[in-house]
Amino acid sequence: MATSIKKLPDIEQVLSGNGACGGCPATMGLRIVGKALGSNAIMLLTPSCSVASMGMTPRLGYNWPCINITFASAGSSASGITHALEVMQEKGRLHGELPTVFAWVGDGGTYDIGFQALSGAAERNDNIIFFCYNNEAYSNTGVQRSGATPRGSFTTTTPTGKRQPKKNMALLMLEHNIPYVATATVAYPGDLYDKVVKAKNIPGMKYIEIQAPCYLGWQFDMPETVQMSRMAVRSGAWLLWEAENGKISFNNPSSLIISGKKDAAPVDEYLMKQGRFNRLLKGPDAESRIAEIQGDIDREIAFIRERAKITI
Amino acid sequence: MKSLTKAYRPISWPTKGAGGDTGSWRTHRPVVDTQICNKCQICWVYCPEAVIDRQEITIDYRYCKGCGVCAVECPTGAISMEMEE
Numbered sequence: 001m002a003t004s005i006k007k008l009p010d011i012e013q014v015l016s017g018n019g020a021c022g023g024c025p026a027t028m029g030l031r032i033v034g035k036a037l038g039s040n041a042i043m044l045l046t047p048s049c050s051v052a053s054m055g056m057t058p059r060l061g062y063n064w065p066c067i068n069i070t071f072a073s074a075g076s077s078a079s080g081i082t083h084a085l086e087v088m089q090e091k092g093r094l095h096g097e098l099p100t101v102f103a104w105v106g107d108g109g110t111y112d113i114g115f116q117a118l119s120g121a122a123e124r125n126d127n128i129i130f131f132c133y134n135n136e137a138y139s140n141t142g143v144q145r146s147g148a149t150p151r152g153s154f155t156t157t158t159p160t161g162k163r164q165p166k167k168n169m170a171l172l173m174l175e176h177n178i179p180y181v182a183t184a185t186v187a188y189p190g191d192l193y194d195k196v197v198k199a200k201n202i203p204g205m206k207y208i209e210i211q212a213p214c215y216l217g218w219q220f221d222m223p224e225t226v227q228m229s230r231m232a233v234r235s236g237a238w239l240l241w242e243a244e245n246g247k248i249s250f251n252n253p254s255s256l257i258i259s260g261k262k263d264a265a266p267v268d269e270y271l272m273k274q275g276r277f278n279r280l281l282k283g284p285d286a287e288s289r290i291a292e293i294q295g296d297i298d299r300e301i302a303f304i305r306e307r308a309k310i311t312i
Numbered sequence: 313m314k315s316l317t318k319a320y321r322p323i324s325w326p327t328k329g330a331g332g333d334t335g336s337w338r339t340h341r342p343v344v345d346t347q348i349c350n351k352c353q354i355c356w357v358y359c360p361e362a363v364i365d366r367q368e369i370t371i372d373y374r375y376c377k378g379c380g381v382c383a384v385e386c387p388t389g390a391i392s393m394e395m396e397e
């Protein structure tokens with residue numbers, strides 16, 4: 001059982017009155033992450049909505065030391081900082097518990113532009129947590145396609161709907177043989193909280209991806225951020241799982257879908273709620289294109305179900 | 313002089329309202345009916361702005377952006393979104 005709402009700590013690391021849109025899923029997710037990490041942490045960010053949301057100099061909307069770095073270097077910069085901290089401790093220049101070094105990066109910065117440095121940090125098993133908040137597009141610059149944009153989705157660079165499926169980034173990270181990988185989404189805050197607490201206490205490289213339904217990019221109504229996140233999980237379009245030392249376990253309600261105890265909701269309802277699929281759903285070839293999207297989801301479920309059977 | 317140099321250094325400090333008084337963005341205001349509210353804290357956990365007091369279930373309107381997430385998620389229907397004047 002995930003930690004219940006009433007047991008979550010009071011601490012707030014995301015400060016009220018930051019620059020994010022109302023209903024922002026990135027801010028919502030980061031707030032829960034803050035409850036799990038506490039104040040003893042150092043945050044790295046690449047250009048993204050979460051940077052635009054930080055507020056204006058000399059004010060900062062997050063209660064951590066924050067470092068804004070280039071897209072290409074989140075993984076390597078986080079590695080550098082974590083090594084520097086270890087050396088400082090060895091030399092007696094830093095006492096007490098070492099701060100958690102974490103990168104907070106969008107899907108564009110993770111799947112595409114920052115992939116090389118992230119892969120390097122993972123292969124070296126450097127002691128960081130790399131968070132990807134995945135709003136499935138380059139939202140901050142006006143919603144362009146990324147490697148995380150699902151097939152069929154409209155963005156400003158895919159005006160007829162993206163033709164390619166998304167990458168499976170969390171599985172790619174799993175195959176870097178790192179000690180901890182997890183997926184989460186904003187509708188399940190207790191699940192997210194537990195995963196971050198776990199990651200914080202594991203040495204080495206941790207990767208946590210948080211699906212973040214963005215009303216602006218996905219074109220749904222602002223109050224429905226959490227609803228959309230829940231529908232994504234119920235339709236199997238987003239799966240909740242974690243892997244410790246390569247061994248996958250599924251979290252509710254995804255575990256019910258994977259084990260076949262519960263059928264995933266058909267994807268149509270989830271798609272229909274989002275303007276980014278509008279043109280596709282109204283087009284003459286709607287049926288085949290929905291079938292394509294359903295096919296992508298079914299394949300991912302089948303793939304991870306089998307991958308989970310490998311426990312050596 | 314000290315405050316001047318601090319102000320011009322490219323360093324920011326954690327402060328509420330880093331994006332201004334974001335309550336001015338609101339078109340609708342969430343209003344909690346305390347008769348109906350059962351203090352389940354669901355609104356508190358989902359509020360992206362951290363403007364809901366988890367014990368009292370009161371809202372800091374200086375920064376509440378009026379997104380309406382709390383009203384949609386409230387299981388008892390205790391929160392209504394009222395048009396701002």
Ligand SMILES: Cc1ncc(C[n+]2csc(CCOP(=O)(O)OP(=O)(O)O)c2C)c(N)n1
Pocket residue numbers: 047048049050071105106107108109110113135137138139140141146
């Ligand atoms: C090397 C480089 N290319 C492009 C940009 C412009 N840019 C700033 S934010 C952004 C979008 C980032 O997308 P993502 O990482 O998904 O974060 P999101 O905006 O969706 O939160 C881009 C392309 C940049 N700052 N640096």
Ligand code: SF4
Pocket residue numbers: 020021022023024025026027049050053135139140214215216217
């Ligand atoms: S565009 Fe989306 S992810 Fe970006 S600040 Fe707005 S709601 Fe958040």
Ligand code: SF4
Pocket residue numbers: 344348349350351352353354355356369385386387388389390391
């Ligand atoms: S979600 Fe509704 S019932 Fe629960 S504490 Fe908030 S206002 Fe009260």
Ligand code: SF4
Pocket residue numbers: 022023342358359360361362363364371375376377378379380381382383
């Ligand atoms: S309207 Fe949005 S910002 Fe205001 S209290 Fe509700 S969830 Fe928080």
Ligand SMILES: [Mg+2]
Pocket residue numbers: 106107108133134135136137138139
């Ligand atoms: Mg993005």
